[in-house]
Amino acid sequence: METEKEYTSADRKYKIIVWIVIVLCFLIYYSIMTLLAPAKKYKELKNIYGFRQDEKKPVDERIFTDSTYLSLLKEKSFLQSKVAMAESDSIYLTIDMPDSTVNLEINGVVVHKADIKKMKVSRMLSAKNDYVILSMLSNPFTISKSIASIEKEPLMIRMAPKDTSEFKPDIIPDTADYEPVNYILEMDNGTRLFIYQEGKLRSGDGIRLFIFNLRYRLINAGNTFLRVVTFRVPDYQPFIKLRIPRTDAKIIYRALPEQGQVAVYF
Amino acid sequence: MEDEFIPDNGLLPGIEKTPAENDPDATEEIKGTGNSFYQRILDNEKVIRVLRPLSMGLLILLIIASLFAFFINAIPAIQEIPRVVKIVIENSDELKKDAVYKKQIAQIKRDVQRLSRKYNSYTSGQSYLVINTTDNLFCLYRNKKLVREGHCSTGSYKLLKTEEGRSWTFKTPKGRFWIQGKTTNPYWKKPDWAFVEEGLPIPPQDHYSRYEYGVLGEYALALGDGYLIHGTIYKRFLGMPVTHGCVRLNDEDLKVIFNTLSIGSKVYIF
Numbered sequence: 001m002e003t004e005k006e007y008t009s010a011d012r013k014y015k016i017i018v019w020i021v022i023v024l025c026f027l028i029y030y031s032i033m034t035l036l037a038p039a040k041k042y043k044e045l046k047n048i049y050g051f052r053q054d055e056k057k058p059v060d061e062r063i064f065t066d067s068t069y070l071s072l073l074k075e076k077s078f079l080q081s082k083v084a085m086a087e088s089d090s091i092y093l094t095i096d097m098p099d100s101t102v103n104l105e106i107n108g109v110v111v112h113k114a115d116i117k118k119m120k121v122s123r124m125l126s127a128k129n130d131y132v133i134l135s136m137l138s139n140p141f142t143i144s145k146s147i148a149s150i151e152k153e154p155l156m157i158r159m160a161p162k163d164t165s166e167f168k169p170d171i172i173p174d175t176a177d178y179e180p181v182n183y184i185l186e187m188d189n190g191t192r193l194f195i196y197q198e199g200k201l202r203s204g205d206g207i208r209l210f211i212f213n214l215r216y217r218l219i220n221a222g223n224t225f226l227r228v229v230t231f232r233v234p235d236y237q238p239f240i241k242l243r244i245p246r247t248d249a250k251i252i253y254r255a256l257p258e259q260g261q262v263a264v265y266f
Numbered sequence: 267m268e269d270e271f272i273p274d275n276g277l278l279p280g281i282e283k284t285p286a287e288n289d290p291d292a293t294e295e296i297k298g299t300g301n302s303f304y305q306r307i308l309d310n311e312k313v314i315r316v317l318r319p320l321s322m323g324l325l326i327l328l329i330i331a332s333l334f335a336f337f338i339n340a341i342p343a344i345q346e347i348p349r350v351v352k353i354v355i356e357n358s359d360e361l362k363k364d365a366v367y368k369k370q371i372a373q374i375k376r377d378v379q380r381l382s383r384k385y386n387s388y389t390s391g392q393s394y395l396v397i398n399t400t401d402n403l404f405c406l407y408r409n410k411k412l413v414r415e416g417h418c419s420t421g422s423y424k425l426l427k428t429e430e431g432r433s434w435t436f437k438t439p440k441g442r443f444w445i446q447g448k449t450t451n452p453y454w455k456k457p458d459w460a461f462v463e464e465g466l467p468i469p470p471q472d473h474y475s476r477y478e479y480g481v482l483g484e485y486a487l488a489l490g491d492g493y494l495i496h497g498t499i500y501k502r503f504l505g506m507p508v509t510h511g512c513v514r515l516n517d518e519d520l521k522v523i524f525n526t527l528s529i530g531s532k533v534y535i536f
Contacts, residue, residue, distance in 0.1 A: 027336065034341050035348055042350040060366060065356040069367075072374045079381035086388050091440060091536050106534045107442050108388020111396045127351035153423055153437065160428040161465030170422070170508065214338070221337045236345055251400045255440065255536040 033228045037236035038124055041190065042132070049135035070129045074266065077138035081263035082108070085140050092140070092261040093252060095193075095240070097121075102244060104255055112255070114248030117198040120241040121266070125191070128266035140261040141187035148183035148253055149212050180205045181249040182212050185262070192239045193262060195253070197246035240264065394532040395495075395523060397513055399438050402505045404515065406523055414522055417505035419498065419514040420535075426463055434459045436510040443489045443533040448524065452486035452496060454478045459510070483517060485524040489533060495523065 053059065063069050078094075085092040086108035094103045097119065104112040127133055146152075161167040180201075185193040200206050224234040244252075307313050361367050389410060396405040399420040406414040421437035456476045461468045469475050483497015498504070498514040508514075513535075515523065527533075 030341070031344055034345050037345055038348050038350045059370070060361070060364065062356065062358060062361050063367060063370060065354050065358070066361060066367070067355050067357055069371060069374065070355075072371065072378060076374055076378050076381065079378060079385055083381055083385050086385065089441060104536055106536060108385055109390070109394070109396075109532075109534055111534045111536050112398065123346050123349065124351055127353055129353045129355065130351045133351065155423050155425050155435070157425045157427060160426055160462045162429075163465045165465070167463075167465040170424075217338045217342070221341065224341060225337065247401065251398060251536070254400045257440075 030228050033233055034224065036233045040233045041236040041238070042124060045136055045189075046132050049132045051131050051135075064131045067129070070131075070134065073131075073134050074128065074137075077134050078263060078265040080138045081140045085261045085263060088261070090257055090260065091255050092263070093256060095242070095262065095264045097264070097266045102242065102248070102252065104252055112248070112251055114244045114252070116242050116244055118241075118243035120239075122238040122240070124236075124238045125240065125266070136189060137264055137266070139189075140263045141189055141191055141193075143185045143256065143258070143260050143262065144188045145186040146183060146253075146258070147186075147216055148181075149208065150179055150181055150183070150250065150253065152254065152258070178202060180208050180212075181246050181253065182209055183249070183253050184216055185256075186237075187262065190235065190237050192237050194239060194241040195249050196241070196243050197249050198243045199246075201246060390532060392531060393526045393528075394534065395527060397438070397533065397535045399440065399507070399535060402507060404513070404519070404523075406526060408526060413526070414519065416516070416519050418519075419500075419504050419509050420507055421509055421511045422507050426459060428462055432458075432462070434462075434510075438509070438511050438513060438535060439489075439491070439493065440535050443493075443535060445487050445527050445529050445531045445533065446490050447488035448527075448529060449486045449488070451484060452482045452494070453480075454482050457492070483515075483520055485520050487524060487527065489513075495533070496520070 051059075051061070051064065053061075078096075082094060082105075085094075086105070089107070091104060091106050091111075094105060095101075095116075096103070097116075100116040100119070102114050102116060103110045104114075125133060178201075181197045183195050185195070187193065196209065197205075220237075227234040307317075391409055393406070393408045393413075396407065397418060397420065398404070402418055402420055404416060404418045405412055424436045425433060426436070427433045454477070456478060458468050481499055482494070483499075486494045486496040488494055493511055493513075495513045495515065497517055497520045500508070500514075501516055504514065504516055
């Protein structure tokens with residue numbers, strides 16, 4: 001009886017150790033796969049935006065290590081993006097990181113300007129003097145999906161009265177209505193733009209932002225998990241995180257079309 | 267020099283040892299109190315029966331929370347660790363003297379200047395109006411300078427539906443527009459929705475009940491598709507989203523805008 005009891009206890013310990021080892025191995029494998037993701041993304045970008053030598057007009061590749069050239073190339077990329085967007089008949093956004101401003105523009109005319117209070121850029125995008133990144137920035141980003149804490153168009157549905165007896169005059173809209181403004185714009189090139197309202201204007205703003213972020217992170221974690229368990233390197237999405245005043249954030253989100261365009265200058 | 271007196275008990279004068287410190291057996295007893303307390307808990311099967319699943323539950327919760335934090339927070343942070351882009355800035359003097367390099371720099375400078383000129387040309391030196399539909403504000407520009415700003419009223423985002431399946435959305439369109447017509451003392455020809463909204467029967471197209479005078483102020487500027495910039499009798503609603511899609515202004519602002527903008531002037535609505 002005593003021997004049987006000892007055997008059961010040892011067996012349980014052994015099982016626990018085996019499980020711990022399995023879980024640790026999986027976590028290590030998971031971490032390695034996610035570490036490979038940025039390199040995979042850069043490789044993809046390099047295939048699209050990388051420099052290709054023209055046999056007729058060969059270029060000395062040392063020029064890509066020259067700061068004067070890269071600085072001019074950066075300026076040219078941003079202007080190219082802005083001109084391309086101005087040619088379209090749509091509302092678009094330009095982000096000027098050195099000036100800490102975001103501009104809402106229509107046909108090249110700045111219609112709204114907002115100050116960036118805080119910004120954070122992913123490591124890949126912060127390599128602003130890289131030819132591949134600069135080439136990528138020379139094309140405007142197109143919004144493919146947006147997730148927001150506010151509605152794009154705050155539609156109020158109202159049924160028409162059958163006759164004059166049912167008619168009720170419109171109620172004055174409640175302009176004091178408050179909702180925190182946070183949104184994430186996913187771009188066609190895999191970049192994500194996070195725009196959060198600056199500061200906690202009311203109690204509960206922090207927790208609402210936490211829940212908003214958590215929901216998005218859960219979706220992403222699910223996608224990453226699915227890729228990793230099927231032995232595929234997960235997707236890496238470079239990001240730009242901006243904190244701007246609430247009113248500006250709301251104006252920008254409501255003004256940008258569903259598939260609006262964005263240009264970034266680092 | 268007088269030697270300092272230290273008593274036999276090893277303490278400074280005036281400080282006495284407690285009975286427990288004096289008695290080694292008593293010290294053992296005090297030390298043993300703690301152990302016996304835990305011993306008593308460990309010996310108590312009822313307490314153990316409660317504590318064991320509780321601690322196991324806590325441990326499982328801790329493991330789940332850690333795994334959750336790992337997948338949700340640690341993984342995105344881990345992805346930012348590798349430095350995949352390696353930038354080498356050499357600024358070689360030899361390269362700077364190269365004729366091809368000079369040519370390329372001159373070319374890219376020309377491109378920047380050309381693009382910059384092109385981009386600046388988009389902002390008209392003529393007068394234009396900017397309307398912010400989120401905050402219900404307007405800004406009037408002349409020679410690229412702000413000359414007037416104030417409140418306006420834009421679309422209410424109301425979706426009016428009838429039982430027959432007809433619907434109208436009352437929102438101000440966004441984008442670039444231009445003034446297509448200017449009118450003084452305009453009248454309003456009420457569209458179908460104005461009757462539907464009030465539960466009235468829809469009259470024929472040119473019926474006298476469709477015409478209302480004096481409700482649009484003294485001036486109106488047409489933006490196309492029936493959208494107007496006009497005055498209002500509901501001045502207390504200025505700054506609020508209450509219209510059926512038109513832009514309402516107060517009398518003074520409307521007069522300035524009417525006199526500043528000409529047919530063809532641009533109106534940017536966002």
